[in-house]
Amino acid sequence: TQSTRPQRILGAVQQNATRGDPRSVVRAIDQYCRNQEWAMNVGDEKGCILDSVVSEVNPATVLELGTYCGYSTVRIASLLPPHAKLITLEFNPEFAVIARQVIAWAGLEDKIQLVEGASGDLIPKMKEQFGVETFDLVFLDHWKDRYLPDTKLMEECGLLRKGSVLLADNVICPGTPDYLEFVRSSPRYESQYFKSHLEYTKVEDGLEKSVFLG
Numbered sequence: 333t334q335s336t337r338p339q340r341i342l343g344a345v346q347q348n349a350t351r352g353d354p355r356s357v358v359r360a361i362d363q364y365c366r367n368q369e370w371a372m373n374v375g376d377e378k379g380c381i382l383d384s385v386v387s388e389v390n391p392a393t394v395l396e397l398g399t400y401c402g403y404s405t406v407r408i409a410s411l412l413p414p415h416a417k418l419i420t421l422e423f424n425p426e427f428a429v430i431a432r433q434v435i436a437w438a439g440l441e442d443k444i445q446l447v448e449g450a451s452g453d454l455i456p457k458m459k460e461q462f463g464v465e466t467f468d469l470v471f472l473d474h475w476k477d478r479y480l481p482d483t484k485l486m487e488e489c490g491l492l493r494k495g496s497v498l499l500a501d502n503v504i505c506p507g508t509p510d511y512l513e514f515v516r517s518s519p520r521y522e523s524q525y526f527k528s529h530l531e532y533t534k535v536e537d538g539l540e541k542s543v544f545l546g
């Protein structure tokens with residue numbers, strides 16, 4: 333039977349990456365998606381910007397919205413200090429199955445909690461069900477029309493504190509116009525655009541880093 337793109341990405345990891353070596357997992361996915369078939373990972377170019385923001389924030393608690401195959405999940409978790417935790421939300425069970433195996437291959441199960449479900453349902457349960465106070469860093473990379481409602485929901489649920497950093501993928505391509513307008517005009521956020529390119533292409537895209545001011 334025909335394999336799916338996520339299954340082929342997992343295969344590339346299992347064939348080309350070293351178990352327990354997260355950076356080799358990241359490299360294997362980038363090489364596959366650049367040379368064989370495109371996939372919507374944040375990728376190597378925007379990934380370097382992601383790395384620098386993660387290193388700067390040095391977060392104890394991270395929330396990722398939209399796991400897909402776990403590329404950015406592994407990339408972020410590989411840079412976290414000991415005892416730091418990353419919660420990643422994914423509502424497509426087929427993607428979750430693949431992402432769990434990619435995370436396991438990287439040996440990062442202890443740092444990453446993949447929760448299956450929709451962000452709109454899970455965000456209100458973060459405190460009670462997952463023992464989270466606030467998030468130091470949130471990486472938004474799920475449906476683009478959900479960035480703004482979920483940001484407002486995180487505020488309402490008290491999951492952001494003064495200094496929490498939101499990092500949003502794809503603010504140019506496919507684009508998140510309502511989110512961008514909000515974080516750039518709101519007095520409660522200090523926003524900065526990092527110009528880059530759509531993963532594995534020459535098309536413009538970028539990341540928006542927005543610090544919640546409380």
Ligand SMILES: CNc1ncnc2c1ncn2[C@@H]1O[C@H](/C=C/CNC(=O)c2cc(-c3ccc(F)cc3)cc(O)c2O)[C@H](F)[C@H]1O
Pocket residue numbers: 372373374397398399400421422423424427449450451452473474475476478501502505506530531
């Ligand atoms: C809505 N709440 C959700 N809760 C949990 N998991 C979710 C939720 N919503 C989606 N998911 C989950 O998060 C993922 C969704 C990622 C969406 N990403 C993109 O569409 C996306 C698209 C392009 C792109 C650019 C140009 C072009 F020509 C074609 C594509 C580039 C990118 O970097 C992207 O990130 C996953 F698939 C979905 O199940």
Ligand SMILES: [Mg+2]
Pocket residue numbers: 372373374473501502
């Ligand atoms: Mg993306």
